[in-house]
Amino acid sequence: MSLPQSVDILIVGAGPTGLCLALALHKHNCTNVLVVDGVEQGENTSRAVAVHAATIEAFDTIGCAEDILQAARKISATAMRSKRGRIETATFGPLAKYTKFPFMIAIPQHVTEQILGKAVQDRNIRVLRPHRVARVQPSAENPSLTDVIFEDGQVVQARVVVGADGSHSTIRENAKIGWADPDGEPTDEKDNRLMQMIIADVILENPPDWPLENINLAVSTDNIVLLVALPGQPYPHISADQLVYRIATGIPASWGPPPHAPDSEYLQKILDAWGPNVVLGPDAPRIVVKQTAWSSRFRTRSSIADTFFARLPTGIGSDGEPLREGGPIVLIGDAAHIHPPMGGQGMNLGIRDSVKLGPVLVEFLRTAPAGPIATRAQRELVDAPLRQWAEERRGRALTVIRFVKQLGKSMTLPNERRWLLGIVPFNPAWLRDTFLGFMCRFTWWRAHAAWQISGLGNP
Numbered sequence: 001m002s003l004p005q006s007v008d009i010l011i012v013g014a015g016p017t018g019l020c021l022a023l024a025l026h027k028h029n030c031t032n033v034l035v036v037d038g039v040e041q042g043e044n045t046s047r048a049v050a051v052h053a054a055t056i057e058a059f060d061t062i063g064c065a066e067d068i069l070q071a072a073r074k075i076s077a078t079a080m081r082s083k084r085g086r087i088e089t090a091t092f093g094p095l096a097k098y099t100k101f102p103f104m105i106a107i108p109q110h111v112t113e114q115i116l117g118k119a120v121q122d123r124n125i126r127v128l129r130p131h132r133v134a135r136v137q138p139s140a141e142n143p144s145l146t147d148v149i150f151e152d153g154q155v156v157q158a159r160v161v162v163g164a165d166g167s168h169s170t171i172r173e174n175a176k177i178g179w180a181d182p183d184g185e186p187t188d189e190k191d192n193r194l195m196q197m198i199i200a201d202v203i204l205e206n207p208p209d210w211p212l213e214n215i216n217l218a219v220s221t222d223n224i225v226l227l228v229a230l231p232g233q234p235y236p237h238i239s240a241d242q243l244v245y246r247i248a249t250g251i252p253a254s255w256g257p258p259p260h261a262p263d264s265e266y267l268q269k270i271l272d273a274w275g276p277n278v279v280l281g282p283d284a285p286r287i288v289v290k291q292t293a294w295s296s297r298f299r300t301r302s303s304i305a306d307t308f309f310a311r312l313p314t315g316i317g318s319d320g321e322p323l324r325e326g327g328p329i330v331l332i333g334d335a336a337h338i339h340p341p342m343g344g345q346g347m348n349l350g351i352r353d354s355v356k357l358g359p360v361l362v363e364f365l366r367t368a369p370a371g372p373i374a375t376r377a378q379r380e381l382v383d384a385p386l387r388q389w390a391e392e393r394r395g396r397a398l399t400v401i402r403f404v405k406q407l408g409k410s411m412t413l414p415n416e417r418r419w420l421l422g423i424v425p426f427n428p429a430w431l432r433d434t435f436l437g438f439m440c441r442f443t444w445w446r447a448h449a450a451w452q453i454s455g456l457g458n459p
């Protein structure tokens, strides 16, 4: 299908963040919008399963919360399970003081995307695929506009280009926006157990009788394994009466790189080495991986774009830096920030970037002149709301990245004897467990943990 010659807003990427932005723009009566994606169909895999209260609120503002909730499983608490028993680490009920959604939900990402895709279709928003963007450049006739050039040679002129095109973003690269770990941390720490991870959706024989409305973390001496029951029938090839569980864990360097799509045998080794089988002990029936519906491996890292909004470079300035006098480029979702999956924050943050961006873009279109922008002062004036949005969202992403890093560090504390001042022995993992075991007896502590995870304080 041929593409239109020009649009107000071109969203590159029809993942969850691109679709949410299209819905947010529609909500604000902005309709000259086009979403493009390089692939024929969205990915049919469950990737991000946790959706938090602040994100459900964002879905509510674009009219999707009800459908999402219907397809999801409500989660009332997170719990750590070790040989010593269960510690509830976060309780969501007390959030009722602050939100009408005092819970987390579990919903596979492809189900979320199907619901968003249908909402977009119902509203006649244009999503055209497969159309892969090759590059962007300032328009010759008016450099305040951007020519988006596709791999098949078609060109669309846009007033604003939004890069919702994932962590390897072509838009970010073309706009020459830097991308790095915010703390300059190296990405090859060999002893970090959560550096390489696997996730899988499986059917279990003898699953533990842990509450289905909990996110469970099985904690053994060397590792942790996440176990969450997915809602409904997440895969058409698996019958509705079979419960599918998400498992996720870190793979130590000594195991070598995990296979691209770990099979049931590999996943079984994990359950036996560190998972619920270790936690429940040899007297409990052995939990067996009966079937693997989907599995994947990935390496974890954190990166953030130098800015989430910039004008496209039109040349090089006298200071050797790009001269940014072209059209507005905005980054959202994984194109703007990525981090490890602990706490399930990534997709959530991206969706909230999009929903907050909708009204700001509408205001930009209303105030920005249609012709070339003559002076720097004029550009700064029309860009001010977008710049403010970008600074706020980048600050929120930094908060999440640091929270996730902290979570990762505390989860991977070594379970071995260390010496304080060379004379006092202590075991960091034991200290953590003892401290958590004590603090998690208090409702206010668990409610605070729920607040942090929910995103309500960092929407």
Ligand SMILES: Cc1cc2nc3c(=O)[nH]c(=O)nc-3n(C[C@H](O)[C@H](O)[C@H](O)COP(=O)(O)OP(=O)(O)OC[C@H]3O[C@@H](n4cnc5c(N)ncnc54)[C@H](O)[C@@H]3O)c2cc1C
Pocket (backbone or CB within 6 Å): 012, 013, 014, 015, 016, 017, 018, 036, 037, 038, 039, 042, 047, 048, 049, 050, 109, 131, 132, 133, 134, 164, 165, 166, 167, 169, 170, 199, 296, 297, 298, 332, 333, 334, 335, 341, 344, 345, 346, 347, 348, 350
């Ligand atoms: C294996 C795996 C497991 C994950 N697990 C979790 C998890 O447990 N918890 C969690 O929170 N997150 C997880 N994530 C991350 C989560 O999936 C992302 O945060 C989320 O998909 C980001 O959405 P997005 O819309 O920003 O980008 P994406 O979902 O990456 O969508 C980008 C879209 O842009 C399109 N595109 C890219 N380049 C172009 C181009 N040049 N032209 C046109 N279209 C283009 C792509 O085809 C794609 O559809 C996981 C990711 C992976 C890969």
